Amino acid sequence: MNNEEKYKKNIHHIHDKSYKDLYSKREVALDLFKNISNANWSKDLKAEDLTLVNNTYITADYEEREADIVYKANINNSEVVFYILLEFQSSVDYTMPLRLLFYMCEIIKEYAVNAKHKKYDKNVKIPAIVPIVLYNGEQVWDVPNQFRKMIYNEELFGNNILNFEYDIFDISNDEKLNKDALIDLKNVTAAIFLLDQKMDAIEFLERIKVIALYFNSLSDAEIKAIKKWIKNTVVDPLAESAIKILEADKREVELMVARNAFILDEMRENAKKEGREEGIEEGRKEGRKEGRKEGIEKSKLEVVRNSINNGLNDDIICKIANVSLDLVKKIRQECEKN
Template identity: 55%
Template sequence: MNLKKDKNNIHDKSYKDLYSNSEVFLDLVKGMLKAPWAKDLKSEDLILTDKSYIASDYEEQESDIVYRATINGTEVIFYILLEFQSSIDYRMPLRLLFYICEILREYSKNQKHKPYNKNLKIPAVIPIVLYNGKIPWDVPTNFKDIIYNSDIFGNNIIDFKYDLFDVNNKFSKEDLLKSKSMTSAIFLLDQKIDALEFLERIKSITLFFNNLNEKEMQVLKHWIKNSIEMPLADEAIKILNSERKDVETMVANNAFILTESLEKAEEKGIEKGIEKVALEMIKDGVNAETIMKFTKLSKENIEELRRSIKH
């Protein structure tokens, strides 16, 4: 059973929507990144920029979000790259450098920087990569690590570090359950899991993520609706909306129905495979008795398959 909607739908409808919400983005950098500079950041300080820096070659597997903010009087730009390809791009540090340069080039142009301005300052650009592929991300996170013999050049070469959120490999289920934050709930549901495990995690979020307010729950439901295939998405939202006393029963009932559906689908797949073998044998001129012996199909089934070939 396919749990997730197709990748284009995911990056267009769910993650971009999700982290375009300043409160959700704030939860990401304060709750999950735990960067010291983020402790004084407030959602009202964040301004979403309606601009993308993704090259046309990457639009199918990526999306990006840009925030501007002021932290204690210091201007900062957050560049979030949402990476949804199953294969890893080892050019990432280089590509991030290009994006950072383009952001700062545009900033300087808009600020009309003059060559004689001794007080010229530019904002910090914080690059963040959010990756939900199955293969563990092993691309260097420091730019200098992709430069030949970088250690011999010391501080004479450019360097920066991007923060990485590897949804499937960096966060264990146990750690995400302990966190009980908006982002940890999303990561729990977005990891590569089957439908039964998805329902178990919905149960855990409903029962134990009591600190999520109504607005955050609405954001979570919206993400589920955009990311998860029906009817599983509908059932998940019903569980999230239910009374605590009803959660266990609802999950158990859904799990039973789901297990039955999977078993039927498996049986159907086996039947189709047997029919395919029988069709090939008919085409090869094998007689009905031999086909019955090898496939265990009835004579009526074989005659029906024979008629389907003629039509």
């Protein structure tokens, strides 16, 4: 495995683990179920009704690719028992309906073994399982959310074949989760989704400002969870700046965001200016057109290096410098060697 593949795998693993850490907190998970999902089963749900199931239902083939959470839920004094299966995805996975089926079968199997059902018992019941997928990749999630769509010629078999649906939250592409809609919600999951969408560093700081100024109903525990998520997923010093803004007095927030945004913008403009000047100088020697082109390319490389040194992630750097992701990764590897 080359360094680039190892690097990509580590990034996805860290991100999935960060979501797992976040939604292992019952209060944060409840916020997702009640305020984002809005499903009927979540209306009467309380944090104390949720029990985190520590078992993982991931086969060896998928062990390093998934970070799943399973909650057992009791509603109305245990009259209703069901399981909630949360999956976190950084890339589109067209086997997801099949993978979810495997996990659901494992949950039911374990429940049945412990329940010790008798074949003559007419009241045998199993708990419902609600599968939910959180996806934060750039490509639109276009995987069918019905299991039957995985079956050859499924339309021939009507209701005689196995089927279930899963909920998908496509953080970056779902119009129902756009910036304005999330700001209106003002809850912890909306804050995380706001920060996990694709944007440049300046927009990231603007969204931190919005959270700091207007998400007033967040508890101390939820603020702590957001800061931990930022620390785990955003490279310093941008993460450090964001956390300081969240901790600051509201009167200081505007100034802190403006100061940090100015530094980022100035860094970008200086790199562009240096590139233009160098291009002009080269143009005098080898021809104005060729020199200007070379200067622009050097400018982009300088922007990439400065952005890496300032802790920006690869997606943001691509947008700032207008270069390919492969080039950013190549330069990052060079920087890490030096």
